[in-house]
Amino acid sequence: MKRKTVAVSMLILAISGGAGCSTDSSVPSSSSSTDLSTFPATTSSAYSSAASGSSLASTPSVSDKVITLTLDTQIDGDTVRASGSVNLPDGGKLSVVLNRTIFDPQEPNGPGYYGVDFAEIEVRNGRYAYDLVDERKHSATAFVTAYNQGEPPQNHQRVGENVEVTVSFSPQSEGQTNAAIEAAGGPGGANLETSPQRRQIGGWTDHPYWTLTAQREFAKPLP
Numbered sequence: 001m002k003r004k005t006v007a008v009s010m011l012i013l014a015i016s017g018g019a020g021c022s023t024d025s026s027v028p029s030s031s032s033s034t035d036l037s038t039f040p041a042t043t044s045s046a047y048s049s050a051a052s053g054s055s056l057a058s059t060p061s062v063s064d065k066v067i068t069l070t071l072d073t074q075i076d077g078d079t080v081r082a083s084g085s086v087n088l089p090d091g092g093k094l095s096v097v098l099n100r101t102i103f104d105p106q107e108p109n110g111p112g113y114y115g116v117d118f119a120e121i122e123v124r125n126g127r128y129a130y131d132l133v134d135e136r137k138h139s140a141t142a143f144v145t146a147y148n149q150g151e152p153p154q155n156h157q158r159v160g161e162n163v164e165v166t167v168s169f170s171p172q173s174e175g176q177t178n179a180a181i182e183a184a185g186g187p188g189g190a191n192l193e194t195s196p197q198r199r200q201i202g203g204w205t206d207h208p209y210w211t212l213t214a215q216r217e218f219a220k221p222l223p
Contacts, residue, residue: 064066068193071167071214078223082165083129084214088180092123092180095168098132099161100140101217111160114140124182134223141222164217170210184212 070084081098099113117136121128135141141157148156169192171178171184185191189210 016106022088022162023203039103050104062192065183065191066193067165067169067191067212069169069212069214071165071216073165073216073218075218075220078134080132080134080163080165080220081129082132082167083127085126086169086212087126088169088183089179090122090124091177092169092183093173094123094128095119095166095170095173096121096128096130096132097166098134099164099166100134100222101162102140102144102157104155104157106155113164114138114143114166116163126189132165136221140186145185151200159222161219161221162217163220164215166213166215168211168213169188170212 002041058097067085071085074081074083080098082098086092086094096119097115098117100116102114103111103112115133116138117132118164119130119132121130144157144159169180169184171181171187171192181187181190189212192210192212
């Protein structure tokens with residue numbers, strides 16, 4: 001099973017390929033106001049990788065500030081709060097996704113990822129926060145149950161015990177603000193600290209689709 005997350009407007013399949021899972025691409029445009037202090041801290045991550053490679057990397061940047069993204073996650077029942085910092089102007093748009101792992105016995109190279117909640121959110125004062133809820137938008141259990149119908153037992157998929165949170169920024173996403181695009185060094189994202197697409201396909205094309213991404217995977221019981 002190839003890796004897959006929801007098809008939100010700010011992500012492309014180069015971040016995570018198909019897992020045999022269909023998803024809804026619509027996203028809400030506002031974030032939750034839940035008090036962060038009520039959530040016990042569990043995990044934290046910041047991704048860093050020097051930018052290098054394609055012709056887009058050599059595009060003159062309007063700023064020499066490196067754009068970085070951090071991610072903290074806190075769990076409270078079925079709610080997973082994703083929060084962190086990103087040095088983008090207010091109003092810059094981020095994508096936040098909660099995926100559930102799905103295992104397929106016909107795909108021995110690891111689990112796939114099925115999007116169970118997702119949103120588009122905005123940066124405020126160099127920070128972001130959003131409360132994701134397990135299976136709020138889609139049910140991994142229902143997906144696997146439907147998939148397994150008519151399949152022999154040895155081919156049955158199963159829902160995994162882990163979830164993954166992904167937060168990403170792209171200057172090429174639909175509706176991205178001009179200020180955020182400028183801060184990123186233009187549509188090519190020359191100022192982004194790291195980019196999954198750049199690492200994966202940067203050597204294949206002069207125009208990789210660049211994003212800045214932070215991820216965390218951890219165990220969480222099913223709802």
